Amino acid sequence: MQRTQSNVSILNAWFNLEKALIDAQVPENEQVTIISRPPTSKMMRDYSNYHSQQRTQPLRPLTGLTRPSTAITMKKPIEYQEKTATIQQSQRKMFRKKVNQRPFKKYGFDNIHIQKEEQEGEISEEELNQSTVIHTLDVDQIIDLYHSKCRDRELEYQPEHAVLFIEKFKKLCVDEQFVCEDNQLGLESAKTVRDILLYNNHFSTLRLARNAIGDEGLVELLEMLKVNKNIVHLDFSSNNITADGAFYLFNELIPLHSIISIELSSKDGLNRNKVSVKGCEPIETILKYNHPLQFLGLRGTSIQNAGFECILSGLQTNNTLAYLNVSNNDLNEEACNYMVQYISNCNLVELDLSYNPLGNNGMDYLSRIFDKGSFMLRKLNLAGCEIKSLGILKFFQSLAVNRFLERLILDENHFSGNGFNEIENVLTSRIPLTYLSMAKCSINATGADFIGNGVERNRTLKTLILRDNRLTDAGAECVFKGLFFEKLDLKRCNLTDKCVLGLCSMIKQSTQLTTLLLPDNGFHDSSGIVICEAIRVNSSILNLDICENPLSYKYIDQINKVIESNRLKYELDRVPMYKREIVKLNNIIQQKPTLEKDQNENQQKKARSLQTLEKTIEEKNRVKIEQIQKTTDMDARLQQIQQQSRQMDIDKIKFDNESNMHLIKMDDEINDYQKKMSECHQVITRLEKEIRGLKDQRHVRKGQSDSRLEMLRQLNRAEERALQRAEMEKKQLEERIKAMSGKESITSRRKTKQLSQIIQQKQ
Template identity: 35%
Template sequence: MSQYKQQQKSKLIQGNQKLVEAWIKLENVLYTSDPLYDDNVTELNLLDDLKSVRKEEGNQLSKNNNNIKNNINNINNNFNSSSNRNLFVSGNGKRPQTSKTVLNQMQQLRNNTESLRKFQQNRPGSAQFNLSMGQFQGEQFQSSFNQGLNASKKERISKVASLKSLMNLRAQSRPHKAVGVSNNQQEKQDLKILEQIPKEDMSDLHVDQILDLFTAKCLDQKVEYKPEQAVKFIEKIKKQCKKRIFNISEQGLGLESAYTLAHIFQDNQHFQQLILEKNTLGCSGIALIGEALRYNNNIIHLNVQSNDINQDGFVSLFESLLENYSLVSLDLGSKEGLSRNKLNDFSAEHLGDLLRYKDIYQFLKLQGLSISIQGVEQILQGLQVSNSLVYLDISNNQIGVQLTELLYRYLQGTNIQELNISKNEIGDQGVVHLSEMYAIKPKLFRFRKLILSGNRIGSTGASRLFNGIQKNPYLEELVLDDNKFSGKLFCSVQNFLWENQKLKILSLNNCSITKEGGEYIGYGLSKNRFLQEIYLAENMLKDYGAKILANSLKENIALKILDLEGNRIGDEGGIALGNTLNSQEIKLEKVNLKDNKLHDYSGIILAEALRENKRILKFNIDRNPISYKYMDEIQKSVQFNISEKKRRQIPDYMEEMKDLQLFENQKYDNQEKQIQLNKKQRQVEKELEDFIKEKQREENIEFARSKKLEDELQNNTDEYNKMVDEFKYLTIDMEQFMNDIETKIKYTDNNINVARLDINRMNNEVEMSKQSRPQFKKRKQDQLFYQESKLQETIREITKTKAGQEGFQKELSLTRIEIEKLQKKLWRYEQGLDSEDEDEKLQKEIEKQKQIEEQLQKEQIQKELEDKENNKNKKKGGKKASKKKLKSSKNLKSSKNLKANNK
């Protein structure tokens, strides 16, 4: 045990001395640095300094090793307990003990052994002496640096060197967890030294906060904490976190890192943009970030692209953002990779509610989130109420044709300036909807930038689009990259370039444009005076298309950027472009001819053109078979143009300033002249006023006279009109009177004619009747004879039928009588009466009934015969028939009375 204790004591003293000497060296370096040696001082690496110090101290300690051993033997008994041993044992055996722990241990040694205390006090190179001196000098350095003492020496000290050395020292002595396993004793010892090492802030972000974040990152990735890597992490954060932007993308941050970031940004009021893209925060991590943003009203932009966020994470984030009033830009999109975000219908509904209730968002990016058509509709319903959104990106979602219908329905009247719906497969039908939007309601869709790349648009849809936006007053940039055009489309492009006066940027990269299409585009550019940038990369223009474009550039005075990359242009096209660029009237500033088939012939012409043309500031001719000589000449010409432009900027500004000063001086010189002119103007104005007054008085007199004459003339005209009206009324009355008389005369004439015709007709009838009486009588007698014969036949038939009916009725009556007899016999038999007397009575009564029935039948037959005879004799004598009817009616009544009596 004694050997182990001695080893630990020697390690303690060595570590104490090394740390103190390293801190003293750091202080000496900071104070003794050359003031002329400005920010170019090389950054110090404290770990290397510690190694060199250890070597130097090893030699000094070897000389005093014997004296230290003698003093240590006197205090062996002080290290018997386990608690004292723990103070000197390192946590993992890799790092030296911290300075504050060493102070406590040395204080215990000083109290226990007087000999060691005298040795430490008398020996200038001892650990206690060096530590106290280092602390004193460090405090002096910190106070003088903060108060600005000795500014002439310390103003030129490299802040980079001091910052890196401090970061190294803090990273070296920072408490940490190795692969998630904590050492509490080591952490307690390490926490004490943090109070003695100076703290340094970076853009209102404390170094300790960055180290906390690095420790959390190590826990998320399950790697060991390494001070060297921590220092590199701090330097990277220092480079990326500038201009109030906290950019920590692609760092593999997880849940532990999100927890640390939430603590940092809950109170941080310095940063305005938080960029966390391409990490693995997940749903729980983004929920913690959202909770921190509830209380931070300084962040205006949040980027969480590709963080493996799904429904739960987005819902919690949107609910937290309801209480944030500073965020105006939200990037939730996703790029290709393993940590893609996904926005389903439920989370899209929450996003729509957020946009509906918080009308403060100006930029919204939702690319690559696999949104369905229902989710897009819910988001657009929220945007329908918003008046603040100016940028919307819903690209790479493969929604389909229905997307344009929703845009047409919900984006009318909004203030969106830029719309990106690329890679959504809307096709020709979707582009037709967009063209109708622009053609029918151009004032309701004020897009200034429209991106439609990669949407499988053909020639028909594109031609409709160009026709629809031909006279649109808002669209300034149109991107149609990665589509396939051909045929009659380019004729509409030509007409569009001729008529449109607003578009400034047109991009048709990778659109299968051939030399024929280039011809139409060239003719369109020849008459266009407003387009400034055109991109035609990755097409098939070849030499012919390049020649047409070169000729059109001679007439175009507005184009500044021309991109013809990858168009298989050879020397013919390159020479034509070079001859065009040789003129000073061309205003092109950037030309891209990369990846073509240009050789040295083109290189010579282009190099000569760039010597003459001083406007070209960027000329890309890479990946062409041109010799290095000509490419170097071209780049030198471009560099010369850039330098000339920079050189001319100050003189140009000076000339403008002089012009402004001359203008101001002319103002002061012209003040007196202006005063005199004002006086003359006032006199002239007075004279004009007097003249105007006289004119007005004369005009008033003339007006009064003319008014009187007008009144008299008006009275005369009124009287004349009255007389005319009276005459009209009289003429109308006379005409009506004459018309009435004429109608009456016509009516009487008609009556007379009718009476005459009636008299003539009557006379004719009388004569006809006299002539046709005997013939009429014969005809009537014949008709009567024929009718009588028919009646007799019918009577015979009726009598036959009646005779048959009478026989049948007799048989029926006999059967009835027999049945009645039997019934009566039964009744008498039951009552016990005499049968013979009763039978005689019944026979008499039956005979009477038979006689009555025979009379009735005879009367009915006579009646029917009489009716027939009456019908025959109706015309001859109606009175006889009536008498017979009366007789028959009497007979009927009498028969009825008889029946009633019999009953």
Template identity: 30%
Template sequence: MDTIMKIVSLKEQLIQQNNKINDAQARSSKSFRISSPLIQEVKLFQTKSQQNQKRKESYSTQSNSPTAKYDNFIQFVNTSQISQADREIDDIPRQSLLSSQAFRNSEQLSPRTIEAAKKYFQNGIQFAEDKDSVQEDSYSDSSSSEDQNREGQNDNGDLLLDEELSEWKTLKIEDVFSLFEAKCADNKLKVLPQQLFKFVDKLKNQIKKGSLSLQELQLGVQSSKKIIQLLKNNSKSKCLFSKLLLAKNNLGDQGIQQLCNFLSKQHRSSIVHLDISNNNLTSVGIKQVVNMVSQNQNIISLDISSYDGYNRNRLSRSACIYLSQYIAQTEILQFLKMQNCCIGPQGLFSLSKGFTANRSIISLDISKNDIGKDCSQCFESILSHSKIMELNLRGNFLGDQSISKIGELLKPGLKMCVLNILDISNNKLTSDGINNFFESIQKNQYLERLILDQNNLRGGLPEIIQFLQENTNITYLSMVDCCIYPEVVESIATGLSRNSSLKSLNLSKNFIKDSGAEMIAQSMKYDPNLITNRSLKVLDLSKCAIEDYRGQVLSDAFKYHQGIIEVSLCHNLLGDASGFSLIDLARNNQKIIKLDLDMNLIRLDYMQEIQRLISMNVDNHKSMREPYLKEKLIELKSIEQKPEDFLKKEEEFQKKNNQHSQVITKYQELYEQEEQVCKQEYNKLLDELVDIKKINQSIIISKDNEIQHKQILADYENQISELRIENEKLQNDLEVQNAQFQSKYQVYSKRKSQLEEQKKKLNEKKLQMILQVEDASQLNKDLENKIKQVQDRIKLLQQKTKSKPNNKSTVNIQQAK
């Protein structure tokens, strides 16, 4: 009896201790869950792994065929608690619900199909958690699994999981029906139940958590009203949409006007991203969108592109001017996509004026807009003034001149350009323009991703060596379909061997061949005497005409490369020898998680072995985090097994709280006393303020006079200083002029002495001339006297001849003459 009583007492003691430990663990788990996120991560990992296992087990027995879906529907109808009228669906054959003539010819859904659909979609359309989540085809199994998960979470008491599940929101099935009917009315189609089920399935697959995705549903003007109704109902719920995706529909200007009128009034809406690409919009609709975005202060991302040929959005020059005005004023918009919108060079010129005053846009897509070659000034105003980090210029046929101008803007200088991603593919570039571009961006500190696809680089790339050697920020380089031959690959390989930052290189669809592949392999091989690239993780050499032997060389180079993760060698000429070496590669280098070898000449068993090894590498890669979590679990369990420490900490915390509460009460009493004293002083100060204001007015007047007097004195002193400066200038000018005058006076005096000497000589000559003239005048006088004598003589002879005419006298007269 004594032993039995001892055993009973020991059991009671053990039970009491267990209860105390459980209480302490519960308290510690609650406090620790709030303080440390490690337990939450561990429990999330456990619950998600359990959910994935349950989903795999449930989906392993199911198929995606329409007959299996119908069987699941019948099973749900039979197992659920519904009326006998709804159970009559069991009597209908399998395909009668979807292919009966009565439903095909009807323009409205019958109430029986609506009720069946409501039962089928009992919890509405659930949002997918992410892209990798499994699509649930049978809704009965999904609802039961969710209830089980929720019960398990309530048992565990995980606060973070409850918050995560509260964000899973649903749509009302009535709104989905009305949207389907509006879609049928827009396209002038009959309302058929089989199309309803397809519509709802497609909608379920598209809609994800946080985004209302209505892409490619052929929605028109009447559907825009139903979209507004969906948004109104969502605004009343706790979980709001942040993205509205309406791409590849036919809303047109009228439908977008209705939607913009609603969104412009919603100043507190939760929509951040708006996608209205491929909706047959003109400049009228674009202006309405710009008006709405300017009024709604929440949208930071706008997509008005045209990705396909149908329902294209077209921007005229007036729309570009209107958009540029908004770009110059906005401080909220950060992402803008305008791909294939017929902008042209004139539209880009008008948009560039808006970017000169913009500081908010960080991502811009203006690809495929026929910009042309003569737009270098537009890029200067866009890049030198804005803060764009991502720029897409694909398919604009810019030419070498524009690319060299962009390269000059990317040089580090006064006007810093912060581009991180640049796409200049398919722009009719040659090797000359690309070499100039590489030379300009050698020391750029911001560019990380560069895409040069579909350009002609046949002439060679000598500048890429210096670029890859000096630029330590580039991480992604793509040169797909660029007419690259082995001569060009040599410079790429040498630059790659000297680079330490490049993580992804894409050289697919080029003529690399065997020699180029061997050069790349040599740049990747480990050599302690040489500098080799160790940072490359992704390499794409698909469609490069690489043969079997060079495949072995590449696999040997990748075997001991510590950084390589993904390799693509599809669409080449690799054979069995390459396959055997690639098996060795996948076995030795366990970091490789992707090895694409499709469309090669490798044996099937080799391919299967490579896939098996790669899948093992993937599993190992995924399970790398499990040991870390297990260690953390052990640490947390060891902490939970010591509740006494937590009790002591709680007691200390309570003591501190009591002390703080006492101090707070004391401060409150002091605060009340000081508040009363302050009120009394405040009243006194109010009385004094009236007198002080009068005094201040007089002081202000006197101060204004003093300020004016000081201003006058300051102006006078400024004038005096200016006059002094002018006087100094004049003195300097006078000194210069005096020096010039003295130099000129010396020259003048020398010239004067010379002239005086010349004057003396001329006077002497003049005297001589005067004497000669006097002598000549005397001679003239003598001659005149002689002439008179002769004339007198002639006269005498003439008189004589008149009295006595003779022949001799006439002869004498003639002689005298």
């Protein structure tokens, strides 16, 4: 036993020395000369067994394996612990002395605790300087805050409680955070916080969740924020803020561009915030004008569909908001319809819609957004949204084309139907999903089979949460096909010893698995033996939770020891890994001049390429402009020709009308001539009859007959001249018609030729 403790102390000293050398940035070649004796395997084994015994001593039998952290914390030196204890004791003395100097009266009676003040020893000036300031705040200011708390709650001032309040404040207010949560602070406390932070630029975060500051206290704090521009995060969750207070808050935030994060959620319990629709109206204005607000939490604030519509309307033109939490706000499928209308393209990174009754219809609307593939959401929480197999089928089908979603939470839904088979296509698609949680989703062995087929070919999924499902052994063996998990949670999944062989096979083959959670199942001692051997083979397992199983404590202790050994090995491997990284970085630093030279050459090449590209673009633009000009000219010429063609068509119509009129007129004249000729024929016939009658009487009237014959000859000659003139006019009219028809055909042919030439030039 003494030899074991000696080895442990040597190993502790070796670790501390190596850590000190790394912190001091001692070169690796000098470290070898300083550290003359590295730890042996016997020392490592003694170290592991010693710490296992130290840890298992306070444990009770059959309590299961604890949930340890992934890192091993070394014990600090005794001198450091003693010095820290001395400082804390001195500070506590100072706290007691200061709080006892504060008299307080309630209803006219003196504070009785002043009479019970303990006699403290003399405090040195060094101790006094160490105790008067906590995170840039005087102790008196913190006591003032406790005074205000007592006045808000109508309590008597108690120095002992004031000391505890100061120590709690000192413990919580780290990393530039002013944290005073769950203290029942009211209006007076809000005024005190306003006075404390009015000109204090140390804090960047103000956390006052689970208090009772109300609307009036919120107004006081906003007056401080108008002066103090260093605070960027506000947490007023569960502070009994009404819609009027929220309306005032967001209205005052419009000109305050220093605030980037606001949390107004209502936690479970008292003093719930109620933003409602009225409080969401100024949020629309904030988002529309791209206020630097990046995080907005409105969980359980009764905004309902109308308030959510105001927020979505502001998100249409917003480029800054990255996180939005509207869970537990009675949103239904109408809210999802608003999402389709307003934010098909949005810059949100994380959206929390959990515990809203969206249902299958809501999933139908959401699938329309993801169908486009341009929705850049990276984390989506749909836990407790009353989704069933039909709704998740449509949603999974839309995710097949998404290239952005990385984390998806679907807890507390119901996926026992046939539509869940689409999960296989989602896991085998190109979606970069790294985190998938489906706890309490009524998934059975059939659903686990689809999950197993998907994870078998998936390389991106690192965390899978399937706790509280009825997977059984058959379903679990399907899930064990995935070999690229980093964390797998199968708590309360009805697993027994039958699936332990598949589990151990996955543990041995998986090189990335670090966390495995198997509590509250049916594993017995035989499973414990096999699991212990498997994690000995795979030293990457750093967390294994197998508590609440019918497993003997002996095997739990063995698993504990193996896990501690794996962690120790991991910690030991980290130092050489960091050393190798340092060597690589040093090599990169040494190669910096060469890299800079190459970078300059690449920049010059890039500049030359850009110049060449610009010239090419200019030449192409010039050619394009010339082509556009030619096309414009051709279009103008074509329009001119088309206009001339339309004019020629109009002239043709006019000429045709005139020709028809002339033809009608000539037909009328010919008809008149024909009538006259018929009358002449009738006269001639009558004259011939008279001539025959006169021949008989020639001897009587010979002289008269000669004159009539002469008149007849004249009539015949007049008739012949009239016929000749009619024939000539008819021929002239026919020639004129032929000439006009020929001219028309020539014009139409010319026009057709010009149109064909223009079309060819355009082509």
